[in-house]
Amino acid sequence: MKNTIMENKNFRPLDLKKKMRPGESVIQSLLFISGVLSIFITVAIVYELGKEALLFFNNPDVTLTKFFATTQWQPGIGLFGIWPLVTATLTTSAIAIFVSLPLGLAAALFLSEYATPKARSTLKPILEVLAGIPTVVYGYFALLFMTPLLQSIFGESVQVYNMASAGIVMGIMILPLIASMSEDALSAVPRSLREGAYAMGATKFETSIQVVLPASLSGVGAALIIGISRAIGETMIVAIASGSGPNFTFNPFKAAETMTGHIARISGGDLSYNSIDYTSLFAVALMLFLVTLVLNLISQVVVERFREKYE
Amino acid sequence: MQTNETPEYAIETKDLSIFYGAFKAVSDVNMLLEKQKITAIIGPSGCGKSTLLRAFNRMNDFVPNSHVTGEILMRGQNLYGSNIDPVEVRRSIGMVFQKPNPFPKSIYENIAWGARINGFKGNMDELVEQSLRGSALWEEVKDVLQKSAYELSGGQQQRLCIARTIAIQPSIILMDEPASALDPISTLRIEELMQELKKNYTIIIVTHNMQQAARVSDYTAMMMLDKEGSRSGTVIEFSETKRIFTNPKDKRTEDYVTGRFG
Ligand SMILES: Nc1ncnc2c1ncn2[C@@H]1O[C@H](COP(=O)(O)OP(=O)(O)OP(=O)(O)O)[C@@H](O)[C@H]1O
Ligand SMILES: [Mg+2]
Numbered sequence: 001m002k003n004t005i006m007e008n009k010n011f012r013p014l015d016l017k018k019k020m021r022p023g024e025s026v027i028q029s030l031l032f033i034s035g036v037l038s039i040f041i042t043v044a045i046v047y048e049l050g051k052e053a054l055l056f057f058n059n060p061d062v063t064l065t066k067f068f069a070t071t072q073w074q075p076g077i078g079l080f081g082i083w084p085l086v087t088a089t090l091t092t093s094a095i096a097i098f099v100s101l102p103l104g105l106a107a108a109l110f111l112s113e114y115a116t117p118k119a120r121s122t123l124k125p126i127l128e129v130l131a132g133i134p135t136v137v138y139g140y141f142a143l144l145f146m147t148p149l150l151q152s153i154f155g156e157s158v159q160v161y162n163m164a165s166a167g168i169v170m171g172i173m174i175l176p177l178i179a180s181m182s183e184d185a186l187s188a189v190p191r192s193l194r195e196g197a198y199a200m201g202a203t204k205f206e207t208s209i210q211v212v213l214p215a216s217l218s219g220v221g222a223a224l225i226i227g228i229s230r231a232i233g234e235t236m237i238v239a240i241a242s243g244s245g246p247n248f249t250f251n252p253f254k255a256a257e258t259m260t261g262h263i264a265r266i267s268g269g270d271l272s273y274n275s276i277d278y279t280s281l282f283a284v285a286l287m288l289f290l291v292t293l294v295l296n297l298i299s300q301v302v303v304e305r306f307r308e309k310y311e
Numbered sequence: 312m313q314t315n316e317t318p319e320y321a322i323e324t325k326d327l328s329i330f331y332g333a334f335k336a337v338s339d340v341n342m343l344l345e346k347q348k349i350t351a352i353i354g355p356s357g358c359g360k361s362t363l364l365r366a367f368n369r370m371n372d373f374v375p376n377s378h379v380t381g382e383i384l385m386r387g388q389n390l391y392g393s394n395i396d397p398v399e400v401r402r403s404i405g406m407v408f409q410k411p412n413p414f415p416k417s418i419y420e421n422i423a424w425g426a427r428i429n430g431f432k433g434n435m436d437e438l439v440e441q442s443l444r445g446s447a448l449w450e451e452v453k454d455v456l457q458k459s460a461y462e463l464s465g466g467q468q469q470r471l472c473i474a475r476t477i478a479i480q481p482s483i484i485l486m487d488e489p490a491s492a493l494d495p496i497s498t499l500r501i502e503e504l505m506q507e508l509k510k511n512y513t514i515i516i517v518t519h520n521m522q523q524a525a526r527v528s529d530y531t532a533m534m535m536l537d538k539e540g541s542r543s544g545t546v547i548e549f550s551e552t553k554r555i556f557t558n559p560k561d562k563r564t565e566d567y568v569t570g571r572f573g
Contacts, residue, residue: 117375192412196472199368200425200479201402210424215415308415309461 049289052282059276067283073246073262075280082287084246088163088256089291092238093231095167095252096174100227103171104178105213105220111179112186113208124180131176139240142169147241150253157253161243164252170237174227181226185219186212193310214308221303225296232292235260259288321346321483321513322367326381328543329362331374336362338543339381342532349505349514351524351552354534355567359544360517363534364485367515368404369397385483402429405481409488411468413460413475418443418452421460421471422478429479438478446474447504466497473504477512484508486516490523502527521568524552531555533564 056062062080070081107127111120146165151158158164189212197207213220243255244265257265263281271278322344329337337359344350352360362371369390371377383390390400413421422439431438439456443449448470452463460471469489476484486505490498505514505527518524524531533548533555548561559565 190412192408192410193414195370195373195408196412196414198373199370199401199406199408200428200475201398202425202428203398206428210428211414309459310415 046289049282049286052279053286055274056276056279056283059279061276071248075276080280081248082284084248085257085259085262085284086287086291087248087250088238088242088246089232089258089260089288091163091250091252091256092167092170092242092258093228095164096170096231096234097224097228099168099171100174100178101224104175104223104227105182107175107179108182108186108220109208109213111183113204113212124183127176127179131173131180133173135173135234135236136240138169138173139237142166142237142241154253159243159253159255161241161255162253163242163256166238166240166242167252169241170231170234173234173237174230177230178223178227181223182216182220185216185223188219189215190310214306215310217303217307218309221299221307224303225299228295228299229292232288232295233260235264239264259284259291263288319346320344321385323384324381325384327363327366327383328380329359329366329371330378330380331362332376335541335543337366338537338541338545340546342546342549344513344515345530346513347509347511348529349509349516349527350530350532351528352515352517352532352534353519353521353524353567354544355536356519357544358534358536360534361487362544363546364487364515364517365406367483367485368401368406370401370406372397402479403481404483404485405476405479406485407469407472407476407487407489410492411465411472413463413468413471415459415461417457418460418463418471419456422475425475426478431479442474442478443471445477445508446470447500447507448474464497466493466500469493469497469501470504473501473508477508481512483513483515486514488517488519491519498523521556521570525556528552533559533561533567535563535567 057064057067061078066080067082070079071083072079072081073084111123111127115123142165143161146169147158147160147162150162150165193211193215194207197211202211238258238261242261243257244261245255245257246262247254247256249256263284266277266281320343324340324342327337327340328335340363352363354360365371366379367383367390371379379391385403388395414424416424419439422442423435426435426438440449440453443452448467451467452458452471455462460468463471469492473484473489490501493501502523505516508514516524516528529552530550531552532546534544535547537543537545537547548555548559548564550560555564556568559568565571
């Protein structure tokens with residue numbers, strides 16, 4: 001057969017003039033619009049939040065000092081200290097991360113460094129199915145399984161509604177997300193780095209923990225940040241299992257209401273527009289937004305500090 | 312014929328064949344490699360040079376379904392014996408790769424890490440300096456030891472990889488086309504470095520560069536696919552480099568080293 005490529009027939013006439021490429025410009029504008037839209041929506045939400053929250057802070061009974069320096073939250077009877085809600089959110093989220101980060105990382109390391117390709121390709125989809133379980137199911141799992149379990153281990157001190165069981169179950173909920181995202185990050189580390197480590201006489205464990213993991217830290221950090229955000233924002237599990245009523249405590253065995261749980265409970269009742277209960281919800285939501293933002297920033301700084309860039 | 316007990320031999324292969332699954336990539340290699348000499352492995356692309364080299368430090372273990380038959384003997388021990396720990400094998404047989412692959416750590420840590428996991432307890436600063444001097448990199452990096460290794464040039468990175476390898480003091484160093492990604496000046500530096508290293512180390516190097524093989528090596532192994540349609544590579548001639556390049560026994564070797572290949 002004659003090889004026509006080698007004959008170089010020049011099937012396109014030489015024409016170097018600028019061309020109209022309508023497809024290109026349409027795509028470009030669509031991408032631009034989507035980008036602007038997502039930023040706009042975020043700004044609009046924050047604006048709406050801020051506007052309503054301002055109504056709350058403009059109330060003559062509310063002062064920033066009361067908001068930040070007292071520890072009881074009952075807006076209906078003039079108690080405006082935000083801390084009980086914040087501490088409950090921080091406690092449940094901390095427990096969730098404490099459970100999901102080590103377990104998720106261990107699962108990810110197993111999948112990417114130890115599992116055979118076949119084991120990986122069966123285990124990873126199963127992990128991702130776990131992520132699809134509705135949170136209401138997790139909520140009752142916490143209340144009806146985890147709480148009795150904790151009570152049987154730690155005894156009377158564990159209340160029926162408590163932050164520990166909500167936090168642990170939240171951790172289980174986030175685990176597949178952290179494991180899956182971390183596994184992607186670990187697998188993306190070039191093979192040449194692993195070979196370099198093995199060729200130095202490193203064991204599999206030394207290679208995974210001391211070379212592969214640090215190199216994948218930006219991806220693992222992204223997983224952590226999303227995990228934290230999921231934990232802080234999670235509503236159903238804490239609403240069901242963590243307690244309904246603000247309680248200023250770090251004791252995980254006590255009932256305490258998180259910011260999200262509080263918003264869900266109050267907004268579920270009869271609320272008259274412009275009542276102090278109504279506007280206070282926006283103040284709580286704004287606080288929730290700020291806490292998420294601050295924790296995200298902190299984790300980014302921490303990850304950047306320990307990350308080892310390989311590009 | 313010498314045996315593996317003879318001290319001047321660093322390593323010996325006996326009827327060594329290497330398989331990827333059912334595919335026999337390298338067949339029946341018998342070689343005695345002398346201590347403190349440089350042995351070059353040459354041959355056309357795909358004939359199994361890297362495969363053979365990676366068999367020496369059991370790097371092929373990481374390729375699923377690969378296995379070897381025959382033996383590689385080092386001081387009387389078969390590296391593929393059932394009582395052998397591959398991690399220990401790699402500690403005494405170091406490797407430098409074709410593409411520099413420093414760790415994404417500082418220059419200092421690149422060297423200290425390997426030493427630490429190998430149980431080095433002495434003065435780390437001293438070890439880092441000596442390793443970097445040994446690989447002719449010290450003068451260029453002595454003031455920037457805490458910088459990331461990725462800020463070095465390709466040639467500097469390769470010398471860093473040599474430095475981290477000699478820091479753990481293996482008895483043999485394997486090099487797979489260590490200079491093929493480097494410019495002529497960096498290449499020359501690596502070659503000079505090899506001459507320096509061979510005073511105390513045994514070196515096995517794969518290279519596509521005939522002049523390089525002729526310049527640096529004491530012995531040369533010529534590899535080729537054996538013609539019988541099996542697609543397996545083997546060592547068709549192994550002797551002193553001078554002889555391979557001036558008076559080879561095998562016609563195919565002569566054609567290859569003089570560039571009349573095919
Ligand atoms: N991981 C692997 N799995 C399966 N087959 C492989 C693998 N690595 C190499 N091979 C095959 O083994 C044979 C020898 O490959 P090898 O890389 O050793 O050749 P080489 O002589 O180093 O070639 P080059 O000069 O191009 O580097 C080739 O046919 C190749 O396709
Ligand atoms: Mg090769």
